[in-house]
Amino acid sequence: MNEHSFRGPAPTHRSEADEPTSPVQRFAASEALVLDAGIALGPWQIAYQTYGELNPDRSNAVLVCHALTGDQHVANIHPVTGKPGWWETLVGPGRPIDTERFFVICANVVGGCMGTTGPASGNPDSGRPWALDFPVVTIRDMVRAQKMLIDRLGIPSLFCVVGGSMGGMQVLQWAASYPDRVFAAMPIATGARHSAQNIAFHEVGRQAVMADPDWRRGRYLDEGVRPRKGLAVARMGAHITYLSEGALHRKFGRTLQDRDAPTFTFDADFQIESYLRYQGISFVERFDPNSYLYVTRAMDYFDLSADYGGTLANAFRGSPTRFCVISFTSDWLFPTRDSRAIVHALNAGGAQVGFVEIESDKGHDAFLLEEPEMFAAARGFLDAAASARGIA
Amino acid sequence: MSGGTLGPPPVNSAAVAASAQGRQVGEGHPRKDHLLVARMVEPGSRVLDVGCGDGLLLALLRQRRSVDGRGIELSREGVSHSLARGLAVIQGDADTDLVDYPDDSFDYVILSQTLQATRQPRVVLEHMLRIGRRAIVSFPNFGHWRVRYEIGVRGRMPVTENLPQPWYDTPNIHFCTIRDFVRLCRELGVQIEQAHALGASGDPVRVNLPWWVWNLFGQQGIFLLRRG
Numbered sequence: 190m191n192e193h194s195f196r197g198p199a200p201t202h203r204s205e206a207d208e209p210t211s212p213v214q215r216f217a218a219s220e221a222l223v224l225d226a227g228i229a230l231g232p233w234q235i236a237y238q239t240y241g242e243l244n245p246d247r248s249n250a251v252l253v254c255h256a257l258t259g260d261q262h263v264a265n266i267h268p269v270t271g272k273p274g275w276w277e278t279l280v281g282p283g284r285p286i287d288t289e290r291f292f293v294i295c296a297n298v299v300g301g302c303m304g305t306t307g308p309a310s311g312n313p314d315s316g317r318p319w320a321l322d323f324p325v326v327t328i329r330d331m332v333r334a335q336k337m338l339i340d341r342l343g344i345p346s347l348f349c350v351v352g353g354s355m356g357g358m359q360v361l362q363w364a365a366s367y368p369d370r371v372f373a374a375m376p377i378a379t380g381a382r383h384s385a386q387n388i389a390f391h392e393v394g395r396q397a398v399m400a401d402p403d404w405r406r407g408r409y410l411d412e413g414v415r416p417r418k419g420l421a422v423a424r425m426g427a428h429i430t431y432l433s434e435g436a437l438h439r440k441f442g443r444t445l446q447d448r449d450a451p452t453f454t455f456d457a458d459f460q461i462e463s464y465l466r467y468q469g470i471s472f473v474e475r476f477d478p479n480s481y482l483y484v485t486r487a488m489d490y491f492d493l494s495a496d497y498g499g500t501l502a503n504a505f506r507g508s509p510t511r512f513c514v515i516s517f518t519s520d521w522l523f524p525t526r527d528s529r530a531i532v533h534a535l536n537a538g539g540a541q542v543g544f545v546e547i548e549s550d551k552g553h554d555a556f557l558l559e560e561p562e563m564f565a566a567a568r569g570f571l572d573a574a575a576s577a578r579g580i581a
Numbered sequence: 582m583s584g585g586t587l588g589p590p591p592v593n594s595a596a597v598a599a600s601a602q603g604r605q606v607g608e609g610h611p612r613k614d615h616l617l618v619a620r621m622v623e624p625g626s627r628v629l630d631v632g633c634g635d636g637l638l639l640a641l642l643r644q645r646r647s648v649d650g651r652g653i654e655l656s657r658e659g660v661s662h663s664l665a666r667g668l669a670v671i672q673g674d675a676d677t678d679l680v681d682y683p684d685d686s687f688d689y690v691i692l693s694q695t696l697q698a699t700r701q702p703r704v705v706l707e708h709m710l711r712i713g714r715r716a717i718v719s720f721p722n723f724g725h726w727r728v729r730y731e732i733g734v735r736g737r738m739p740v741t742e743n744l745p746q747p748w749y750d751t752p753n754i755h756f757c758t759i760r761d762f763v764r765l766c767r768e769l770g771v772q773i774e775q776a777h778a779l780g781a782s783g784d785p786v787r788v789n790l791p792w793w794v795w796n797l798f799g800q801q802g803i804f805l806l807r808r809g
Binding site: 511513514532533536537541542543544545546547548562565566568569570572573574576577 | 651657660661662663664665666667668669670671672673681682683
């Protein structure tokens with residue numbers, strides 16, 4: 190019953206997870222993805238979108254890395270929600286990441302639910318969805334998977350790797366793991382490690398999912414139910430962390446929703462409540478609850494310096510990559526000091542780094558929104574890098 | 582009086598300076614004080630430009646001296662313009678951020694028209710000569726005759742083309758004269774390898790004149806310093 194208590198299309202997650210709308214590269218068991226957890230995942234697959242044309246030199250490829258709840262549909266209509274791509278402000282013809290100039294690739298992360306192998310995908314051993322039998326993955330595993338895709342696509346080195354939030358973590362991991370394959374890197378609104386506060390918020394979200402009786406210890410797909418309420422609550426809580434007090438006040442204040450006075454009930458009296466409920470419900474339409482557990486976990490485990498003797502600068506020692514780090518004044522999830530820590534490490538490692546903090550009251554979400562100053566910085570950085578690389 | 586369009590830049594916030602420079606001096610015509618700095622820098626060296634504005638000096642140094650240049654700039658506009666020139670410039674503050682740079686990480690640390698806007702000029706200078714083997718400092722000379730006239734005769738804080746903001750609305754909080762700066766260098770045990778005073782035209786005041794002449798007729802001082 191719960192299954193149909195929300196409006197929206199019937200769940201298409203099973204099909205998008207295994208047979209996505211996007212192109213897919215499949216890797217046999219012999220080409221397993223070797224995970225940090227010590228497990229060889231194979232066979233496995235990775236779903237991706239591309240925009241623009243690869244030039245004859247194969248030098249103009251830009252890899253966009255998506256955030257926690259994003260996917261590969263960066264600049265096209267989303268096959269499940271029917272909404273525009275999540276970064277069409279930045280990626281497209283004439284945009285700073287100009288698809289008439291660059292060959293843009295965006296892949297669904299491993300552990301995701303839009304066609305790259307994850308907990309909603311079929312486990313070849315059992316014929317059922319992986320669910321919690323899926324191994325825990327890390328940011329580095331996501332980047333390894335992308336590296337295998339890039340190799341498969343025959344791209345010797347990427348012109349730029351760019352991403353915000355969890356996408357920015359992948360950018361940093363790319364630059365650290367494969368410095369010679371990354372000409373330029375643009376980590377936005379991110380950190381080199383997930384803070385205790387951020388881990389805490391993620392844990393609340395995961396507990397909300399797992400507390401839903403329809404979660405069924407992760408086996409909801411087998412049983413034909415979905416922990417919609419749990420995932421919606423997780424999303425509501427997380428969504429607050431993507432905004433700022435100032436933005437909430439500006440957008441909603443204490444305005445009531447379609448009523449003149451409080452109802453003295455627990456209805457969504459306030460506009461902000463109604464907004465959050467909508468955010469929760471619409472998220473459930475397109476995201477797999479177990480994927481939410483896995484991908485949040487990957488972010489929690491991220492601490493790039495830990496792989497380099499506790500000194501972040503060692504991750505970038507002698508790096509040939511040119512970096513442009515961007516943060517936002519009102520982002521309290523990945524505050525500017527996190528970006529500054531990256532910048533200091535890059536400087537100490539001798540890397541070329543530019544950094545700008547953008548004035549915005551939109552909180553962490555600013556990186557997804559219309560931010561002319563960010564676009565100007567990104568465009569300037571990319572144009573200069575493109576001419577340094579000889580891209581027409 | 583500093584009527585020539587190639588005169589020293591207005592000494593004020595980097596953003597204003599950047600836009601003023603953009604109007605006055607195109608990329609093809611480098612500022613004379615920048616050219617003088619460029620002559621001080623050994624080719625191929627590592628340079629940190631503190632308060633680099635929109636990156637014109639760094640771009641010049643890259644083009645003419647093949648330096649590996651980095652910059653720090655307070656204003657977002659300056660950082661954005663610098664990034665667009667392909668420069669490695671980070672948004673930051675000379676007063677707070679130099680402490681994070683390791684010893685001896687640059688051959689030159691440049692502070693161009695920024696010293697007077699720092700909260701702790703002495704500490705900034707000490708950091709510069711810790712981070713770099715050499716430092717290049719340029720600053721507006723508060724001992725210039727025009728400034729003295731404004732204060733001594735008119736009894737007013739000077740507002741000139743070179744110092745266009747009134748006292749209550751200026752980022753320049755620590756003015757000094759060329760002589761004051763020389764004295765600070767001595768106190769810090771810093772060696773002055775080169776010293777120049779630029780007159781109103783932007784051309785150097787003749788070299789073989791005594792300090793008091795420089796201090797009177799130099800609109801800005803440019804010093805190449807080395808650790809003592």
